[in-house]
């Protein structure tokens with residue numbers, strides 16, 4: 001495609017006007033976030049699938065009302081553990097502008113959320129956006145509904161002010177990110193030469209700052225998610241009547257889970273740590289230069305002691321080392337009160353965050369072999385089945401790329417500081433697919449706060465980050481249009 005090179009003053013940038021418009025629409029932006037948070041679009045719970053579908057419809061509606069070219073793309077069926085299938089939520093795509101003399105930026109985001117209930121220990125109702133002391137509390141507020149809305153409001157602000165968009169903007173918004181972006185990889189492959197054909201850059205705003213300083217993100221960890229099922233008696237048993245006569249599935253399960261990681265956090269599964277690319281001196285120096293207060297971090301997450309006592313080690317273990325996390329056990333008694341039961345079938349859910357140069361296929365083999373050997377050693381008559389349900393690879397970008405220079409300039413415009421260049425411990429499962437299939441540069445441009453409580457109780461988005469973040473996006477589109485490549 002022949003691209004017309006524009007003189008650098010071709011789009012005189014009206015940042016002040018945009019910022020004023022955004023400020024004056026704050027309450028409207030909060031109200032739409034309230035409507036979005038009210039939708040319990042939990043992708044991990046199939047009972048909530050109608051809510052996820054409704055959320056996708058609402059997203060499409062909003063974009064259609066802005067005269068975008070919008071599609072709700074069918075991405076097929078999800079196979080459930082019992083072998084039945086249900087339709088996956090549709091993926092929303094939208095396009096604003098198709099001027100071949102301009103660059104095209106594709107914004108990715110998601111509008112599904114992690115589960116939440118007041119009983120988990122929330123101070124407020126998780127699906128009722130609560131406005132307290134400058135913070136907007138609600139499930140999905142930061143991850144990822146407010147950032148998606150901030151991008152939509154950015155385009156809307158340009159439109160409403162009659163300022164020409166400096167770049168063409170595309171959106172791809174999904175409703176299954178929190179379970180591993182089911183169906184999206186296949187869709188990206190199918191649409192590589194259609195929807196993605198004219199995309200120059202991909203921008204993702206589904207992560208957070210490291211501190212109060214704005215950040216640009218150049219890496220995410222991947223994730224291999226496992227289910228380990230142990231099956232024993234045909235039904236649950238009374239632990240008084242039968243306890244002492246059967247080898248309990250839960251005892252076996254806890255026993256093998258305990259072989260994966262040492263008390264000090266060392267992964268004990270052979271082959272996992274050996275695959276990790278060693279830290280270079282340059283990387284070490286970069287980590288050393290990052291302003292990060294370990295004590296603030298410790299207090300913020302509320303632990304007595306962190307696993308690492310120096311900043312470089314701590315950041316490395318958040319960003320570029322694997323970790324094993326045990327999330328829960330299905331079939332185990334977990335209600336309040338006491339029940340004297342021997343559960344007949346229990347399924348552990350655990351995951352291992354992935355970093356360069358780990359390979360999920362290898363990890364699957366290593367985990368299965370390790371757990372099966374540990375199980376065999378127990379000499380139990382129970383049955384074990386280990387399944388890897390997600391194998392998402394890590395993503396790493398070149399922070400020297402012009403996209404990051406544009407990010408620095410936009411941060412400077414809005415916040416008048418230099419951003420931190422950071423990596424992210426969490427996973428955006430589709431990031432690596434974008435990198436490999438679409439093969440266009442990606443930047444992660446976060447607006448979430450370091451203390452937003454993603455996936456946790458009392459998740460929030462501050463009004464400050466929501467509004468200033470919208471301005472950041474408005475400035476970023478301008479900076480991308482001005483990049484000299």
Ligand SMILES: NCC(=O)N[C@@H](Cc1c[nH]cn1)C(=O)O
Pocket residue numbers: 143144177178179180206207223225351390425426427428429454
């Ligand atoms: N905001 C990104 C995020 O929270 N992603 C999830 C994705 C995931 C990984 N494994 C299963 N889902 C995360 O936990 O990192």
Ligand SMILES: [Zn+2]
Pocket residue numbers: 110143144177206
């Ligand atoms: Zn997210």
Ligand SMILES: [Zn+2]
Pocket residue numbers: 114143178454455
């Ligand atoms: Zn999330």
